[in-house]
Amino acid sequence: MNIPQINNIKFYNSFKSTISEKKDDTMQNEIQSLIQCTKDARDYEEASKILKNASIDEKINQVDPITYKSGDYVISEVLKKYADNYTGVLQKLTEKGISIAPKFVDSVDKGNFTILFTEIPGMNGQELVPYYQGEKMLAPEAKQDAYKDVQRLLKVGIVNNKMLRSTSSWFVTPESKKIIIPDWSSLSIVGDEERAPILNKFHNMLFKP
Numbered sequence: 424m425n426i427p428q429i430n431n432i433k434f435y436n437s438f439k440s441t442i443s444e445k446k447d448d449t450m451q452n453e454i455q456s457l458i459q460c461t462k463d464a465r466d467y468e469e470a471s472k473i474l475k476n477a478s479i480d481e482k483i484n485q486v487d488p489i490t491y492k493s494g495d496y497v498i499s500e501v502l503k504k505y506a507d508n509y510t511g512v513l514q515k516l517t518e519k520g521i522s523i524a525p526k527f528v529d530s531v532d533k534g535n536f537t538i539l540f541t542e543i544p545g546m547n548g549q550e551l552v553p554y555y556q557g558e559k560m561l562a563p564e565a566k567q568d569a570y571k572d573v574q575r576l577l578k579v580g581i582v583n584n585k586m587l588r589s590t591s592s593w594f595v596t597p598e599s600k601k602i603i604i605p606d607w608s609s610l611s612i613v614g615d616e617e618r619a620p621i622l623n624k625f626h627n628m629l630f631k632p
Contacts, residue, residue, distance in 0.1 A: 450494040453482055457498070458529050458540055467533035471500060474538070484548065495546045497525065499539045505608075506530065506537035512607050513541065523572045523604050545599025554602070557595030561602070565595075566629050569602040573625050577618045584609040587621065590628060 457477060464470035478485040483493040489500040501509070513527035528540040543551070552560070576582065585592040586604050594603050613621060 450496070454493065454496050454528070454540065457483070458531065461531045461533070461538050464533065467536045470531065470533045470538055471536075474498060474500075492546075492548060494548050495542050495544050496528065497541045497543060497546075499541070501537050501539055503532060503535050503537045506539060509608055510537065510539060512610065513539075516607065519575065521572050521576065523569050523602055524607055525603070525605060543596060543603055543605070545596030545601055545603075547598045549597040551594035551603060551605065552597055554590045554593035554595060557597075557600075560600050561595060562600040565601045570626065570629055574622060577613065577622055580612050580614070580618070582611050582613050582621055583607055584611055587624060587628075 457473070460473050461470040464473060474483070474491055475485070477483045478491060483491040483496075483498065485491050491498040510527065510530045513525060516524040517527040525541040525543050528542050530540065531538040573582075573586075583604060585606055585608075592604060592606055594605060595601070596603050
């Protein structure tokens, strides 16, 4: 007996969703295990070696000498003097639910270095797409979500300078098709009178004809 096509589609989507959830859980467990291993390491050299060995075992992918990726996760080895403030910024953005910023997962200080664990939902181990290439593939709600995020940031008087200079700092996540700004190293405090013009500028950049 032939099964109606719609049932096949429903079964496939359900199966695909279940596999995706299990994959996400496995990935999260592996990242948590790596975090614990780096915390238990004696020093930075041992922690760095743990990451390199994980890449050899293909648990994570090494992008460059100090950066690794796995699914939606990014692991970076950063000089502590630069990481301290940046880590605090990412933590606050994550607490406020700002979706256009990477999510802070954890950080491990070892000597003069910090190993920073972040998450970019919808990346799935792929390269982020530059905005000029990915704008057409955006999810319907993506621009509104980004606009609301900037509104919320401006309400507390914060702006990402690089984001406002040009869309070259904007990217699109390949799976979820949302806007992501990976770099939050250049922030400014803005006064009440500056907020409306800044929001208007971002609106024009985002919704240009």
